[in-house]
Amino acid sequence: MKLKPIHEQVAVVFGASSGIGRQTAIDFARRGARVVVAARSREGLDSLVKTIHDSGGKAIAKQADAADFEQVRAVAEEAVREFGHLDTWVHAAAISLYARFEDTDPEEFRRVIEVNLVGQAYGARAALPHLRREGRGALIHITSVESVLAMPLQSAYAASKHGAKGMLDALRRELEAEGVPISVTNVMPAGINTPLFNHARTKLGVKPTPMPPIYEASTVSDVILYAAEHPVAEIYAGGAAKAFATLQSAVPRLVDRVVARTAIPGQETDEAKPLGAPDNLYQPVGDHRVSGDFSAQARQVSVYNWLETHPLGGVILAGTAIGVVGGAVGWLATRKT
Numbered sequence: 001m002k003l004k005p006i007h008e009q010v011a012v013v014f015g016a017s018s019g020i021g022r023q024t025a026i027d028f029a030r031r032g033a034r035v036v037v038a039a040r041s042r043e044g045l046d047s048l049v050k051t052i053h054d055s056g057g058k059a060i061a062k063q064a065d066a067a068d069f070e071q072v073r074a075v076a077e078e079a080v081r082e083f084g085h086l087d088t089w090v091h092a093a094a095i096s097l098y099a100r101f102e103d104t105d106p107e108e109f110r111r112v113i114e115v116n117l118v119g120q121a122y123g124a125r126a127a128l129p130h131l132r133r134e135g136r137g138a139l140i141h142i143t144s145v146e147s148v149l150a151m152p153l154q155s156a157y158a159a160s161k162h163g164a165k166g167m168l169d170a171l172r173r174e175l176e177a178e179g180v181p182i183s184v185t186n187v188m189p190a191g192i193n194t195p196l197f198n199h200a201r202t203k204l205g206v207k208p209t210p211m212p213p214i215y216e217a218s219t220v221s222d223v224i225l226y227a228a229e230h231p232v233a234e235i236y237a238g239g240a241a242k243a244f245a246t247l248q249s250a251v252p253r254l255v256d257r258v259v260a261r262t263a264i265p266g267q268e269t270d271e272a273k274p275l276g277a278p279d280n281l282y283q284p285v286g287d288h289r290v291s292g293d294f295s296a297q298a299r300q301v302s303v304y305n306w307l308e309t310h311p312l313g314g315v316i317l318a319g320t321a322i323g324v325v326g327g328a329v330g331w332l333a334t335r336k337t
Contacts, residue, residue, distance in 0.1 A: 001181045001231045003087075003138055007032030009228065010083040012075060014066060014123055015093030017044025019194030020142060023217040023290045024090055024224050029057030031225065036079040038064045038072075039093065041284035048288070066093040066119030067111075073126040080130055088138045088228045089127035091120050094160075095281055096196055098267065099203035101155040108201070109156045111281055116160030121167055128182070136181040140227050141168055142220065145188050145241035149248040149255065151211065151263050153204065172233060183231035188245070189220045190238030193298035195287045201279035207271040211263060213240045214298045217290050219305060226309045239304030 011028045015021040017039035025037045029052040037048050037059055045061035052059040062078045064071035079086045095115045097108055124139050131137030147165035150158035165186055172184035191210025194217055202208055220237040227235060236242040248255050278285050291298070 001136065001183055003136060003183065003229050003231060006225060006228055009033045009087040010036070010079055010085055011088040011090060011228065012036045012038065012079050012086065012127065013090045013092065014038045014064070014072070014075060015091065015142075016048060017041040017284065018199075018288045019092075019196055019290060019292075020189070020192060020217045020220045020224075021090070021092035022048055022288065024092065024221040025059065026052060026055075026057075026290075027218075027221045027225055028228075029059055030055065032057075033088075034083045035059040036062060036075060036082070038062045038075045039284070040065050040280075041286070041288065043286060044284065044288035066091075066122065067114040069122045069126070072119070072122040076126040076130055085134050086127060086130040086137065087134060088140060089123060089131070090140045090142070090224055090228075091123035092142045093119055093123075094142070094196070096154065096157050096200040096208075097202075097281065098153050098200055098208045100153060103203050104156060108281065109159075112156035113160050113163070116157065117163040117167070120164045124167075124171060124184075131182050132180065138183045138185065138228050138231070139168075139171075140185045140187060140224055142187045142189065142224070143168075145190055145236065145244050147186070147188055148245045149259075151267065152260065153208075153264060153267055183227070183233075185227040185232055186234045187220060187223055187227065188234065188236050188241055190215055190236070190241035190244070192217055192220060192237070193292045193294040195289050195292045197292055197294075198287055199280040199285050201281045202273055202277075203275055204268055205272065205274065207269045207273040208267050209269045209294065211266050212297065213238070214294050215240075215302060216295070216298045216300055218300070219302045223305055223309065230309075235305075235308070237305060238299075238302045242304055 011033045013025040016025045016037035029035050042063050049059045049061045062075045064075050143164045144161045146158045147161040168186045191214045197208050215238040223235050223237050
Protein backbone atom coordinates (compact mmCIF):
# COMPACT_ATOMS: atom_id res chain seq x y z
CA MET A 1 0.00 0.00 0.00
CA LYS A 2 1.50 3.31 -1.09
CA LEU A 3 -0.01 6.63 0.02
CA LYS A 4 0.53 9.98 -1.64
CA PRO A 5 3.02 12.47 -0.20
CA ILE A 6 1.23 15.05 1.88
CA HIS A 7 1.86 17.92 -0.53
CA GLU A 8 -0.23 16.06 -3.13
CA GLN A 9 -3.10 15.27 -0.79
CA VAL A 10 -6.58 16.58 -0.13
CA ALA A 11 -7.21 16.06 3.58
CA VAL A 12 -10.34 16.44 5.69
CA VAL A 13 -9.82 17.19 9.37
CA PHE A 14 -13.08 16.70 11.26
CA GLY A 15 -13.10 18.28 14.70
CA ALA A 16 -10.71 21.03 13.68
CA SER A 17 -11.93 24.09 15.57
CA SER A 18 -9.55 23.61 18.52
CA GLY A 19 -6.96 21.32 20.07
CA ILE A 20 -5.52 18.35 18.19
CA GLY A 21 -7.69 18.88 15.12
CA ARG A 22 -6.74 22.53 14.77
CA GLN A 23 -3.02 21.79 15.06
CA THR A 24 -3.33 18.93 12.57
CA ALA A 25 -5.10 21.08 9.97
CA ILE A 26 -2.44 23.78 10.29
CA ASP A 27 0.33 21.19 9.89
CA PHE A 28 -1.27 19.56 6.83
CA ALA A 29 -1.59 22.96 5.16
CA ARG A 30 1.97 23.89 6.11
CA ARG A 31 3.16 20.74 4.34
CA GLY A 32 1.26 21.70 1.18
CA ALA A 33 -1.97 19.71 1.45
CA ARG A 34 -5.31 21.19 0.52
CA VAL A 35 -7.42 20.98 3.63
CA VAL A 36 -11.13 20.85 4.43
CA VAL A 37 -11.79 21.65 8.07
CA ALA A 38 -15.03 20.69 9.80
CA ALA A 39 -16.52 21.16 13.27
CA ARG A 40 -19.63 22.55 14.95
CA SER A 41 -18.15 26.00 15.58
CA ARG A 42 -18.41 28.35 12.61
CA GLU A 43 -16.32 30.96 14.39
CA GLY A 44 -13.57 28.45 15.13
CA LEU A 45 -13.50 27.21 11.54
CA ASP A 46 -13.39 30.71 10.06
CA SER A 47 -10.48 31.73 12.27
CA LEU A 48 -8.64 28.52 11.35
CA VAL A 49 -9.10 29.04 7.61
CA LYS A 50 -7.81 32.60 8.00
CA THR A 51 -4.74 31.33 9.87
CA ILE A 52 -4.02 28.83 7.10
CA HIS A 53 -4.58 31.36 4.31
CA ASP A 54 -2.39 33.94 6.04
CA SER A 55 0.43 31.37 6.01
CA GLY A 56 0.00 30.69 2.29
CA GLY A 57 -1.99 27.45 2.66
CA LYS A 58 -5.22 26.30 1.03
CA ALA A 59 -8.27 25.46 3.13
CA ILE A 60 -12.05 25.64 3.15
CA ALA A 61 -14.47 25.15 6.04
CA LYS A 62 -17.67 23.13 6.35
CA GLN A 63 -19.73 23.37 9.52
CA ALA A 64 -21.00 19.99 10.72
CA ASP A 65 -21.90 17.94 13.80
CA ALA A 66 -20.17 14.54 13.99
CA ALA A 67 -23.36 12.95 15.35
CA ASP A 68 -25.36 13.79 12.19
CA PHE A 69 -24.49 11.50 9.29
CA GLU A 70 -25.90 13.73 6.57
CA GLN A 71 -23.79 16.62 7.81
CA VAL A 72 -20.70 14.41 7.94
CA ARG A 73 -21.32 13.08 4.44
CA ALA A 74 -21.71 16.65 3.19
CA VAL A 75 -18.17 17.39 4.38
CA ALA A 76 -16.71 14.58 2.26
CA GLU A 77 -18.77 15.69 -0.73
CA GLU A 78 -17.61 19.29 -0.29
CA ALA A 79 -13.98 18.17 -0.32
CA VAL A 80 -14.46 16.34 -3.63
CA ARG A 81 -16.53 19.16 -5.13
CA GLU A 82 -13.92 21.79 -4.23
CA PHE A 83 -10.66 19.89 -4.80
CA GLY A 84 -11.63 16.99 -7.09
CA HIS A 85 -10.88 14.05 -4.80
CA LEU A 86 -10.17 12.94 -1.23
CA ASP A 87 -6.99 11.27 0.03
CA THR A 88 -7.01 11.39 3.84
CA TRP A 89 -9.79 11.65 6.40
CA VAL A 90 -8.72 12.60 9.93
CA HIS A 91 -11.45 12.23 12.55
CA ALA A 92 -10.64 14.12 15.75
CA ALA A 93 -14.07 15.27 16.94
CA ALA A 94 -14.73 14.32 20.55
CA ILE A 95 -16.46 15.44 23.73
CA SER A 96 -15.90 14.42 27.32
CA LEU A 97 -17.75 14.11 30.61
CA TYR A 98 -16.15 13.83 34.05
CA ALA A 99 -18.45 12.17 36.55
CA ARG A 100 -18.87 8.98 38.53
CA PHE A 101 -20.80 6.39 36.53
CA GLU A 102 -23.74 6.61 38.93
CA ASP A 103 -23.82 10.40 38.56
CA THR A 104 -23.91 10.20 34.74
CA ASP A 105 -27.38 10.75 33.29
CA PRO A 106 -28.45 8.26 30.59
CA GLU A 107 -28.80 11.06 28.04
CA GLU A 108 -25.31 12.34 28.81
CA PHE A 109 -23.89 8.85 28.34
CA ARG A 110 -25.73 8.49 25.04
CA ARG A 111 -24.48 11.85 23.77
CA VAL A 112 -20.83 10.96 24.41
CA ILE A 113 -21.30 7.67 22.56
CA GLU A 114 -23.06 9.41 19.66
CA VAL A 115 -20.22 11.89 19.10
CA ASN A 116 -17.16 9.81 20.00
CA LEU A 117 -18.16 6.39 18.64
CA VAL A 118 -21.04 6.77 16.22
CA GLY A 119 -19.45 9.96 14.90
CA GLN A 120 -16.23 8.05 14.17
CA ALA A 121 -18.22 5.46 12.23
CA TYR A 122 -20.02 8.20 10.33
CA GLY A 123 -16.69 9.75 9.34
CA ALA A 124 -15.32 6.49 7.98
CA ARG A 125 -18.58 5.69 6.21
CA ALA A 126 -18.70 9.12 4.55
CA ALA A 127 -15.07 9.02 3.40
CA LEU A 128 -14.83 5.43 2.15
CA PRO A 129 -16.71 5.78 -1.18
CA HIS A 130 -14.43 8.64 -2.20
CA LEU A 131 -11.24 6.84 -1.10
CA ARG A 132 -12.34 3.75 -3.03
CA ARG A 133 -12.95 5.89 -6.11
CA GLU A 134 -9.46 7.39 -5.76
CA GLY A 135 -8.00 3.90 -5.51
CA ARG A 136 -6.11 4.48 -2.25
CA GLY A 137 -6.14 6.65 0.83
CA ALA A 138 -6.04 6.85 4.60
CA LEU A 139 -8.62 6.84 7.36
CA ILE A 140 -7.01 8.23 10.52
CA HIS A 141 -9.09 8.20 13.68
CA ILE A 142 -8.03 9.72 16.98
CA THR A 143 -9.20 7.65 19.91
CA SER A 144 -7.20 7.60 23.16
CA VAL A 145 -5.03 5.42 25.34
CA GLU A 146 -8.38 4.98 27.09
CA SER A 147 -9.34 2.67 24.24
CA VAL A 148 -7.23 0.10 26.09
CA LEU A 149 -6.92 1.51 29.65
CA ALA A 150 -10.09 3.09 31.08
CA MET A 151 -9.87 5.79 33.74
CA PRO A 152 -12.36 6.26 36.58
CA LEU A 153 -14.68 9.27 36.23
CA GLN A 154 -14.77 8.74 32.44
CA SER A 155 -17.03 5.72 31.92
CA ALA A 156 -18.82 7.16 28.88
CA TYR A 157 -15.61 8.46 27.30
CA ALA A 158 -13.74 5.19 27.87
CA ALA A 159 -16.67 3.17 26.51
CA SER A 160 -16.74 5.31 23.35
CA LYS A 161 -13.00 4.91 22.79
CA HIS A 162 -13.05 1.14 23.39
CA GLY A 163 -15.90 0.91 20.90
CA ALA A 164 -14.09 3.01 18.32
CA LYS A 165 -11.04 0.76 18.54
CA GLY A 166 -13.19 -2.31 17.90
CA MET A 167 -14.92 -0.65 14.96
CA LEU A 168 -11.61 0.35 13.38
CA ASP A 169 -10.10 -3.10 13.87
CA ALA A 170 -13.10 -4.71 12.16
CA LEU A 171 -13.05 -2.22 9.27
CA ARG A 172 -9.31 -2.61 8.74
CA ARG A 173 -9.66 -6.38 8.48
CA GLU A 174 -12.58 -6.12 6.06
CA LEU A 175 -10.59 -3.87 3.74
CA GLU A 176 -7.55 -6.12 3.99
CA ALA A 177 -9.67 -9.15 3.11
CA GLU A 178 -10.78 -7.32 -0.05
CA GLY A 179 -7.27 -6.19 -0.89
CA VAL A 180 -8.41 -2.57 -0.87
CA PRO A 181 -5.42 -0.18 -0.52
CA ILE A 182 -6.98 2.04 2.15
CA SER A 183 -5.15 2.24 5.46
CA VAL A 184 -7.09 2.48 8.73
CA THR A 185 -5.10 4.00 11.57
CA ASN A 186 -6.06 4.26 15.23
CA VAL A 187 -4.11 7.09 16.91
CA MET A 188 -4.12 6.71 20.69
CA PRO A 189 -2.87 9.80 22.56
CA ALA A 190 -1.78 10.07 26.16
CA GLY A 191 -2.87 13.15 28.15
CA ILE A 192 -2.75 16.13 25.77
CA ASN A 193 -2.77 19.82 26.65
CA THR A 194 -5.86 21.00 24.78
CA PRO A 195 -8.95 23.04 25.71
CA LEU A 196 -10.94 19.78 26.04
CA PHE A 197 -10.56 20.02 29.81
CA ASN A 198 -12.10 23.49 29.81
CA HIS A 199 -14.88 22.36 27.46
CA ALA A 200 -15.82 19.12 29.21
CA ARG A 201 -18.92 18.81 31.34
CA THR A 202 -17.81 18.00 34.89
CA LYS A 203 -19.66 16.89 37.99
CA LEU A 204 -16.51 16.89 40.10
CA GLY A 205 -16.91 20.46 41.33
CA VAL A 206 -13.51 21.34 39.84
CA LYS A 207 -11.96 21.64 36.39
CA PRO A 208 -10.46 18.31 35.28
CA THR A 209 -6.89 17.81 34.17
CA PRO A 210 -5.21 15.18 31.98
CA MET A 211 -3.28 12.49 33.80
CA PRO A 212 0.45 13.23 33.64
CA PRO A 213 2.74 13.11 31.84
CA ILE A 214 1.08 15.64 29.53
CA TYR A 215 2.08 16.35 25.92
CA GLU A 216 1.36 19.21 23.53
CA ALA A 217 -1.07 18.70 20.62
CA SER A 218 1.82 18.72 18.14
CA THR A 219 2.82 15.31 19.51
CA VAL A 220 -0.42 13.91 18.12
CA SER A 221 -0.33 15.93 14.91
CA ASP A 222 3.16 14.61 14.15
CA VAL A 223 2.01 10.98 14.21
CA ILE A 224 -1.17 11.80 12.27
CA LEU A 225 0.88 13.26 9.44
CA TYR A 226 3.19 10.26 9.60
CA ALA A 227 0.19 7.92 9.25
CA ALA A 228 -1.08 9.96 6.28
CA GLU A 229 2.02 8.85 4.33
CA HIS A 230 2.90 5.54 6.02
CA PRO A 231 0.16 2.90 6.47
CA VAL A 232 0.12 1.86 10.12
CA ALA A 233 -2.67 0.13 12.03
CA GLU A 234 -2.11 1.67 15.47
CA ILE A 235 0.17 4.33 16.84
CA TYR A 236 0.40 5.82 20.32
CA ALA A 237 0.96 9.55 20.70
CA GLY A 238 3.27 10.08 23.64
CA GLY A 239 5.51 7.42 25.12
CA ALA A 240 3.41 7.35 28.28
CA ALA A 241 0.43 6.04 26.29
CA LYS A 242 2.50 3.13 24.99
CA ALA A 243 3.84 2.39 28.46
CA PHE A 244 0.37 2.47 30.04
CA ALA A 245 -1.07 0.17 27.35
CA THR A 246 1.83 -2.27 27.71
CA LEU A 247 1.39 -2.42 31.47
CA GLN A 248 -2.37 -2.91 31.10
CA SER A 249 -1.64 -5.98 28.98
CA ALA A 250 1.19 -7.31 31.15
CA VAL A 251 -0.04 -6.71 34.72
CA PRO A 252 -3.73 -5.72 34.56
CA ARG A 253 -4.55 -6.40 38.20
CA LEU A 254 -1.68 -4.25 39.42
CA VAL A 255 -2.77 -1.48 37.04
CA ASP A 256 -6.32 -1.74 38.41
CA ARG A 257 -5.12 -1.17 41.95
CA VAL A 258 -2.78 1.70 41.15
CA VAL A 259 -5.23 3.52 38.86
CA ALA A 260 -8.05 3.11 41.37
CA ARG A 261 -5.88 4.69 44.04
CA THR A 262 -4.28 7.52 42.06
CA ALA A 263 -6.37 8.45 39.02
CA ILE A 264 -9.29 10.20 40.73
CA PRO A 265 -7.22 12.87 42.51
CA GLY A 266 -4.87 12.83 39.51
CA GLN A 267 -7.66 14.16 37.27
CA GLU A 268 -8.76 17.00 39.54
CA THR A 269 -7.37 20.53 39.66
CA ASP A 270 -7.85 23.03 42.48
CA GLU A 271 -9.89 25.31 40.19
CA ALA A 272 -13.60 25.32 41.00
CA LYS A 273 -16.01 24.56 38.17
CA PRO A 274 -19.63 24.24 39.28
CA LEU A 275 -22.19 22.05 37.59
CA GLY A 276 -23.95 24.20 35.02
CA ALA A 277 -20.79 25.97 33.85
CA PRO A 278 -20.59 26.23 30.03
CA ASP A 279 -19.56 23.00 28.30
CA ASN A 280 -19.57 21.58 24.78
CA LEU A 281 -21.65 18.44 25.34
CA TYR A 282 -24.44 19.72 23.10
CA GLN A 283 -23.21 23.07 21.77
CA PRO A 284 -19.75 24.41 20.86
CA VAL A 285 -18.06 26.85 23.19
CA GLY A 286 -16.04 29.85 22.08
CA ASP A 287 -12.54 28.57 22.83
CA HIS A 288 -10.57 27.92 19.66
CA ARG A 289 -7.05 27.51 20.97
CA VAL A 290 -4.72 24.64 20.14
CA SER A 291 -3.23 24.45 23.64
CA GLY A 292 -5.10 24.34 26.92
CA ASP A 293 -4.14 25.56 30.38
CA PHE A 294 -1.38 23.05 31.14
CA SER A 295 1.48 24.34 28.98
CA ALA A 296 3.78 24.69 31.99
CA GLN A 297 3.62 20.92 32.54
CA ALA A 298 3.35 19.77 28.92
CA ARG A 299 6.15 18.12 26.98
CA GLN A 300 6.88 19.56 23.56
CA VAL A 301 8.12 16.31 22.02
CA SER A 302 7.90 12.57 22.58
CA VAL A 303 11.20 10.74 22.21
CA TYR A 304 9.24 7.51 21.81
CA ASN A 305 7.32 8.86 18.81
CA TRP A 306 10.46 10.32 17.23
CA LEU A 307 12.11 6.90 17.42
CA GLU A 308 9.00 5.16 16.12
CA THR A 309 8.69 7.37 13.05
CA HIS A 310 12.36 7.61 12.02
CA PRO A 311 14.71 5.10 10.36
CA LEU A 312 16.43 2.73 12.83
CA GLY A 313 14.24 4.07 15.62
CA GLY A 314 12.39 0.77 15.78
CA VAL A 315 15.62 -1.08 16.41
CA ILE A 316 16.44 1.22 19.32
CA LEU A 317 12.92 0.87 20.71
CA ALA A 318 13.08 -2.91 20.55
CA GLY A 319 16.39 -2.90 22.35
CA THR A 320 15.08 -0.81 25.24
CA ALA A 321 11.54 -2.14 25.57
CA ILE A 322 12.29 -4.80 28.18
CA GLY A 323 14.09 -2.35 30.42
CA VAL A 324 11.36 0.28 30.10
CA VAL A 325 8.56 -2.15 30.92
CA GLY A 326 10.53 -3.63 33.80
CA GLY A 327 11.18 -0.19 35.24
CA ALA A 328 7.53 0.79 34.85
CA VAL A 329 6.36 -2.38 36.62
CA GLY A 330 8.71 -1.53 39.47
CA TRP A 331 7.31 2.00 39.63
CA LEU A 332 3.75 0.71 39.71
CA ALA A 333 4.64 -1.70 42.49
CA THR A 334 5.92 1.20 44.61
CA ARG A 335 2.76 3.21 43.83
CA LYS A 336 0.68 0.27 45.02
CA THR A 337 2.11 0.65 48.51
